[in-house]
Amino acid sequence: MAYSDKVIEHYENPHNVGTLDKEDPNVGTGLVGAPACGDVMRLQLKISDDGMIQDAKFKTFGCGSAIASSSLVTEWVKGKSIEDAVTITNKDIAQELSLPPVKIHCSVLAEDAIKAAIKDFQEKRARRQSGDASAVKQPTTQP
Amino acid sequence: MTHFDVFGLTPALELDVKALEQQLRALSLEFHPDRFAQADARTRLAALEKTTALNDAFKVLRDPVKRAFYVLKLKGVDLDSEASAAQVKMPLSFLEEVMERRERLEGLKHARDVEQARAMADEIEREKSAALERAKVALERDDVPEATHQLGRVRYLSRFIEEVEALEEEALS
Ligand code: FES
Numbered sequence: 001m002a003y004s005d006k007v008i009e010h011y012e013n014p015h016n017v018g019t020l021d022k023e024d025p026n027v028g029t030g031l032v033g034a035p036a037c038g039d040v041m042r043l044q045l046k047i048s049d050d051g052m053i054q055d056a057k058f059k060t061f062g063c064g065s066a067i068a069s070s071s072l073v074t075e076w077v078k079g080k081s082i083e084d085a086v087t088i089t090n091k092d093i094a095q096e097l098s099l100p101p102v103k104i105h106c107s108v109l110a111e112d113a114i115k116a117a118i119k120d121f122q123e124k125r126a127r128r129q130s131g132d133a134s135a136v137k138q139p140t141t142q143p
Numbered sequence: 144m145t146h147f148d149v150f151g152l153t154p155a156l157e158l159d160v161k162a163l164e165q166q167l168r169a170l171s172l173e174f175h176p177d178r179f180a181q182a183d184a185r186t187r188l189a190a191l192e193k194t195t196a197l198n199d200a201f202k203v204l205r206d207p208v209k210r211a212f213y214v215l216k217l218k219g220v221d222l223d224s225e226a227s228a229a230q231v232k233m234p235l236s237f238l239e240e241v242m243e244r245r246e247r248l249e250g251l252k253h254a255r256d257v258e259q260a261r262a263m264a265d266e267i268e269r270e271k272s273a274a275l276e277r278a279k280v281a282l283e284r285d286d287v288p289e290a291t292h293q294l295g296r297v298r299y300l301s302r303f304i305e306e307v308e309a310l311e312e313e314a315l316s
Contacts, residue, residue, distance in 0.1 A: 031235060031238050031239060031242060032238070033233055033238045033241065033299065035222050035231045035233065035295045035298050035299075036222065036223060036224070036225060036298075037298070037302060038241075038298040038299040038300075038301060038302025038303070039302060040238055040241050040242050040245060040299075042242055059242075059246070061242070061245040061249075101225065102225065104225045104226075105225045108225075
């Protein structure tokens with residue numbers, strides 16, 4: 001199958017491959033898979049307390065299109081707010097990389113990964129906030 | 144017309160592949176385009192279509208994994224389709240395990256440790272067979288969500304095994 005030039009570019013020289021600290025409260029991790037092929041992708045975002053994406057890293061075990069899609073979205077989301085980042089769709093990705101229809105699930109993977117990473121961050125934050133709330137209450141119940 | 148219909152079969156998870164192959168040979172002869180060389184265009188086209196349908200059906204039905212995926216598809220979940228596959232969500236713990244294993248395999252690739260990779264593939268092969276068996280039981284019971292889940296596992300586990308096979312090929316060349 002012939003890949004477009006942009007796919008090859010990202011595939012040969014992927015941007016932002018790697019990992020961020022999963023335990024960092026400001027890091028959201030999105031782990032997603034494609035049942036159409038059995039490939040997996042992990043996308044991690046470092047998000048500031050006011051919801052700006054400062055860094056992005058990915059690790060993808062998949063085809064060239066999936067690697068290019070993840071490389072592309074890490075570039076796209078950096079510097080964006082999480083509200084803007086969730087609006088990225090697989091269509092945007094597929095269009096930018098000129099993916100053929102049989103490769104749509106590979107870009108869907110990248111879209112799902114962004115959403116999953118942001119959701120993970122938000123859940124962490126919510127947990128932290130409820131944790132903070134109980135931490136504030138604690139002194140009154142403890143001597 | 145389903146792949147089962149092509150062979151006059153009712154959908155089933157267990158099939159006698161030898162018998163199926165014999166049936167394929169007999170039917171292929173019967174509908175061989177050469178036998179219709181003198182016939183009118185419509186008959187020729189029908190014979191050609193039948194031949195194609197036979198071959199397509201055989202490719203799916205001969206393979207127990209493909210057959211199970213196909214039975215699931217007949218029940219409404221097509222794990223091969225680009226669209227519906229994206230909606231099938233596997234549990235996070237499973238995906239984490241897949242990711243971990245793929246990372247481990249990547250390390251073995253770099254170290255050119257084909258033996259260790261093969262050992263992983265053998266273990267995964269066993270898990271895959273178990274998942275396939277569970278999927279079949281679920282399909283018999285018409286439990287589509289469970290069958291989808293188990294065949295989803297089969298898909299990821301197969302992918303891993305393919306990777307190991309590719310590594311082995313590479314090591315040979
Ligand atoms: S084929 Fe698996 S991600 Fe593209």
